[in-house]
Amino acid sequence: MTVPSLVVEDVNVRFKQSVILDHMSLDFADGEFVSIIGTSGCGKTTLLRAIGGLLPEATGRILLHGQPLNAPDPRVAMVFQHFGLFPWKTVEQNVAYGLDVQGRTDDDGNIDRLLGIMKLEDARKKYPYQLSGGMKQRVGIARALCLEPELMLLDEPLSAVDAITRETMQYEVLGLWERQTRMNALLVTHDLDEAIIMSDRIVVLTGPPARIVLDVRVPIERPRQLAGIRSHPAYLPLRNQLWDSLQGPEAARAPSGSSQESAA
Ligand SMILES: Nc1ncnc2c1ncn2[C@@H]1O[C@H](COP(=O)(O)OP(=O)(O)OP(=O)(O)O)[C@@H](O)[C@H]1O
Ligand SMILES: [Mg+2]
DSSP states (O other): OOSSEEEEEEEEEETTTTEEEEEEEEETTOOOOOEEEOOTTTSHHHHHHHHHOOOOOOOOEEEETTTSSSSSTTTTEEEEEBBBOOOOOOHHHHHHHHHHHOOOOTTHHHHHHHHHHHGGGGTTOOOGGGSSSHHHHHHHHHHHTOOSSSSEEEEETTTOOHHHHHHHHHHHHHHHHSSSTTOOEEESSSSSSHHHHHHEEEEEHHHHHHEEEEEOOOOOOOOOOHHHHOOOOOHHHHHHHHHHHTHHHHHHHHHHHHGGGTOO
8 A cells, every 4th residue: 555645644623512523534645636525514624624734723633745734834725615815916916826925936827827727817907806706716726726736625616617617627627636746636526526527536524523424436537528427337326326425324334226336
């Protein structure tokens, strides 16, 4: 077994009396793309924030390539569920923010390239209040990708984007992940198809406190195309298994119909 690049070990988070993460442990292989799905409020964002070093109250150990993550770290970029843009900065200033903070300059023209990919060229001088929800999310993704991080944490980054843009952006995010060897990606999504298209592996949580009810590999070769995925023999059984597991641990252990033999 290879040494995992990201280790989450015995992590606990409680807010007042509520236990949200309870002895959570997960390992991630080098360069793995993992999706996390689960019902609303089960602790997905909390897990991502703990991994991103944004929760000082978290106990336990989180290691990226052997080095602890217990505070915001230049190796990690996060796309927040609720955008996290600076209202007083323009689109291009928001995208450049991570580089500025790290004292880095945009020598390779990454900002222009990402503004192009995210279809934000015409909005580069605009402020967040002038943008739609989908545009704000695209700014958040561009800002994170600009950093070329070792670990990318994506909290429902495409939930406010229309279906066509969403599909385009799924491929763009995948393309950038594929080009950047060793980058680990953790994606929280409520969209089962998105999880299947993007991921090497899918973790299903219920809670709170968050518990892993299913941890499966996606047995579909890359590169993937949406049409091809839907007709792949592994697609429907896997989708059924994910759906069943979202209903709770009992359903995950005894999935209905054909879903049991999928992706084990
Ligand atoms: N800062 C906080 N203080 C107190 N409670 C919190 C805080 N952040 C999250 N919680 C609670 O922790 C639980 C898990 O929240 P979290 O945001 O991690 O859920 P989630 O799985 O991301 O949900 P969603 O799918 O709706 O985004 C919820 O009950 C939430 O109310
Ligand atoms: Mg959330």
